Amino acid sequence: MIDWFVQTLRSYPEIAIFLSLGLGYYFGSFTYKGLGLGAVTATLIAAVIIGQLGITIGSPLKPTFFLMFLFAIGYGVGPQFVRGIAQDGIPQALFAVVVCFFCLGAAYGGAKLAGYSVGSAAGLYAGSQTISASMGLATDAINRLGLSPEEAKKTLDAMPVAYAVTYIFGTIGSAIVLALLGPALLGIDLEAACKRYEEKHGGKREAGGPGTAWHQFEFRAFRVKERGPVVGKTSQEAEALIPDQRVFIQSIRRDGKILDATADTVIHAGDIVAVAGRREVLVSLLGAGADEVNDRELLAVPIEGVDVYVTNKDVDGKTLAQLANQPGARGVFLRRIVRGATATNIPILADTQLHRGDIVTLVGRTQDVTVATKMLGYPDRATDVADVAFIGAAITIGALLGALVYKVGSVPLTLSTSGGVLIAGLFFGWLRSVRPTFGRIPSPTVWFMNSVGLNVFIAVVGISSGPGFVAGLQQLGFSLFLWGVAVTTVPLILAMYVGKYLFRFDDAIVLGACSGARTTTASLGMINDRAKSQIPGLGYTVTYAVGNTLLTVWGMVLVILLT
Incomplete structure (x- = not known):
């Protein structure tokens, strides 16, 4: 039976991929206080174990799913990325750029001091910064180095070893450093800082937030x-x-x-x-x-709750207090604001600004909600249908542009198909936020492209490198884990002090900005828990958009720096 199973996986490697996904998502779902391996690391470990069986997988599958993943990443963060670069998010965008350079410098310095190969260095960087996507661009860069097939395989096989060893602390350690050590290092009372922020920006005047007229309402009848x-x-x-x-x-x-x-x-x-x-x-x-009257017929007003995709440039950047005075806001209550690829819940305060690409939940009479929707943008009604023609065309355009090679002297320069598709995702994601008449990709579809696209890539990497994984781990040893701790921790500590004292971010959002720049969602959850508030999320979305883009590209840059 065992022999038949092994032989079947060797004959049908697609079964091995789905087995890796199933095991990865199952074991990756287990958490303790919000922390766990996650689907990516669990899938890699499962794939490495299955890869010990000597399974060979054809080459087109891995880049196909990786391009799908990169496009979904760009599409999701496009509106925040463009807004952060072009408008009032510039300080947060610049901060994210600085933090990304800290991350690159720490990985480069650690790899140099430890004497790691290019493949191990790329894995050290990807794992310590929890940026799995960078391995795809690093793979492209390594394949362009002109190495012999044997040397290229050895280099590529070292990458998932270093990634797997360093990723666990990259996830858990970043949450510990930011959420637990961060307030102590910066001398911040996080809960008090968030309360002050809420009071300063209208949280106590009941212009917004949980328990206020913006968020909760009742419908009553009274006799005049x-x-x-x-x-x-x-x-x-x-x-x-x-x-x-x-x-x-x-x-x-x-x-x-x-x-x-x-x-x-x-x-x-x-x-x-x-x-x-x-x-x-x-x-x-x-x-x-006043006498309250129980008039069922009078109170039977048609009420509707609608998610609205904000696209109107006239409301972009305006506060909720300003919008509340618009004629189109009469009769409408705001339940929720969601922003960015990670669907971050934005606190509802009087000074909270709306931006293109936000999704807001409105509640009120059907006719009032219709008027408010026209004022803000387009209704984001539930649908299962994605614009696949748009997806295919956009990925094709990005890949073709990325495949172009420019020579500066004898040095070839190229974005690679991966880089081109990421940029295409950023552009078309932004375009969708201002021209939502085409290119609709439902959130579940974006999640599938993002999560499954990456994990199929990871599964193929793990299965292919499985035979050399154990030998590589024995060679690199426990020191690799310690280097991962250093490369994870140093950029985060530098980021906290730079954010507080150089960029002078409010104490309530500085740690959220650090989480976004390092794209560590787990730490944001812990920070919000400690703050007992969603306020830190205000620093997360722009920095996440910029950080997610640059940290992915750094995988290719690191290979270039080390060769």
Whole structure:
């Protein structure tokens, strides 16, 4: 039975790939306090073990899935990357660039001091910085060095060994350094800093955030008394009686008939009005002696919750407080803001800015939500259909441009197909955020391209290098793990001090910016837990977009520097 199984995997290597994926995703899902191997490392380990059986896999499969992965990465971070470079995210973008150079320098210096080969150095860099995608570009660069087939294979086989040994601390260690050591090193009370940030940016004025009128509301019906403060006023005038709150008169029962309440509708004594807002505010608005009425028909207002893709350049960069005063915002409540490829939840504060590419969840009457959607962008309604024609064309364009070789003297310069596809993803992802009439890729599809694309590549690498993995580990020994600790830790410590004292980021977001620049989502989760707030995420999205791009490209740059 065992012999048949082994022979079957050798005859049908695609089965070995799917087995690696299944084992990798299963064991990678186990976590302890939010930390675990993750699907990538678990898939690599599973593939290396299966690779001991001597399985040969054809070459086109690996680059095909890797290009799919790179395009998904670029597509997801494109809007934040372009905005960070071109607009008010410049300080965070520059900070991410500085941190990325720290990461490259640490890996280069560590590899030089330890005397590692190019393949081991590339693996050390990829694992210590938890940037698996860099191995693809490093592979392209190594294949262009003109090495003999035997030497090239030996160099490439060393890469996953170093990656696997250093990745675990790269993930866990970065979370420990940033979330646990970071506040102590910088002298920050993270929870207090986030509270101060919320107060400074409107969190205490109930203009946004959990438990405020932006986020939660009730729908109640009240009878207007003869001398009520709203008698004779229009709906808009009545709503403006408490300017710091968001309350909306949605419908009115008058003389037994139900009327939709517009901004100009005048309120009469004896009317029963249906109002959206916080209950204590509603009572204050309509008078302390207002009588609440249980009018089911009046309260049966069509309510809709819609995800809206922000694309309108007129709202790009405006705060929620500014947008709340727009006519199109009347009657609408904001439930959530999601930003970036990692779907980071952005705190809802009065000073929180909306950007192109954000996805916001609106709640309100259907007609009000429709008006607000037109003001912001396009409805991002659930669909299972991806624009595959767009995906194929965009990857083709990027790969063709990347395949071009320019010679400066006798030195050939090229982006490589991998670099070209990454840039294509950035461009088309940004273009989609401003022209969303084409190129739709549902979030589950982006996840599949991103996660499965990378892990198929990793599985092929692990299976192919499996026979040499054990020998390489025995040769490099425990010192490789220690070098990984150093190369992980040094850039993070430098990043924290540079972010606080050179870029002068707010204490509430500096650690989130460090997490983004190093693309370590696990550490952001721990930082948010310690802060008991989502505020650190405000420093994460722009830095993640820039860091994810540069750290991936550094895989190729490191090979060039070491040869």
